[in-house]
Amino acid sequence: MSELELFQFLKQKVLLTYQKQYPYFQGNWKSFSSQDIQNLIDSISEKTKQSISEKWIYTHLKPELNSKLPRKDMLDILSQFSGFSGWDEFVFKNREVAFEEKIKLPKKNNRNSFIIVGIVVAVTIAGLLLYSQKKITQKFQLKNQFTNETISTKEVKAYTIENNKKVEVPIQNAEIEVELKDEKTKVVIQSPYYKKQEVEIAKVSGKNEILLQPDDYAMMLKAFMKSDIKNWETRKIQLDKILSVDLEVIVMLKNDLGIEYFNKKEFSEKLIVPTESLKKMQILEIKNNEAGKIEFIRIKQ
Structure with a gap:
């Protein structure tokens, strides 16, 4: 098995590790939402004491197939998150078994089948009994x-x-x-x-x-995106007041086509002239710096 195929297997391991922490997520990388990405970034940071960026996840984990292998330091982080010391150990332990584990088929053993069925029935009954108890x-x-x-x-x-x-x-x-x-x-x-x-x-x-409690600057930004304010100069002044110089804006494109990045100048130019497409955009996340100005915005197109 090639290293690129092993990376695909590592992506599955990362997803399984994430599902252990967030069992309500039952999807795959394609259905991995922006909130799931933030949860994963936090989990990786907490477990490995190292960071991974949202852009890297979109570039290397979200795609169904990868054409090239990421940097080894990033592979080490994902391997550590999945329970290994690093990429080298992951490759050593999984090179021969990864493909088999991925397409594992049940063996024809009637006795084992009956045992498995019995366990499934017992677990299902126990779950139904617990669920039937009155919740507060x-x-x-x-x-x-x-x-x-x-x-x-x-x-x-x-x-x-x-x-x-x-x-x-x-x-x-x-x-x-x-x-x-x-x-x-x-x-x-x-x-x-x-x-x-x-x-x-x-x-x-x-x-x-x-x-x-409302965030005043976030509410102002919402008004700029949804309203039909015609005074461009006034809007420019107000935007300069609420947006940080180091502003970073991520726009998530429709149909999972990727993302676009804007800095303060580029984003301000989009807000100066109200358009129907701008009004339809949905703000998913806003972060403020220590001075209270908006330094990060995530938007869904």
């Missing part, structure tokens, strides 16, 4: 702290922290329903337009509210 849940409505209006579902994400892992919480009609598994369950609310909110919930019944 609590509902929360997400609102703007200043206007007291409910927040658009598309503009916010919520998750709980269980055993130091993130578990996404569905949001419907600006409302979340949290299952209380411990005496205190922590819920984290994130949005590109609101400041991050962490809430500890005790085991009590009833419906409550979570008030999110």
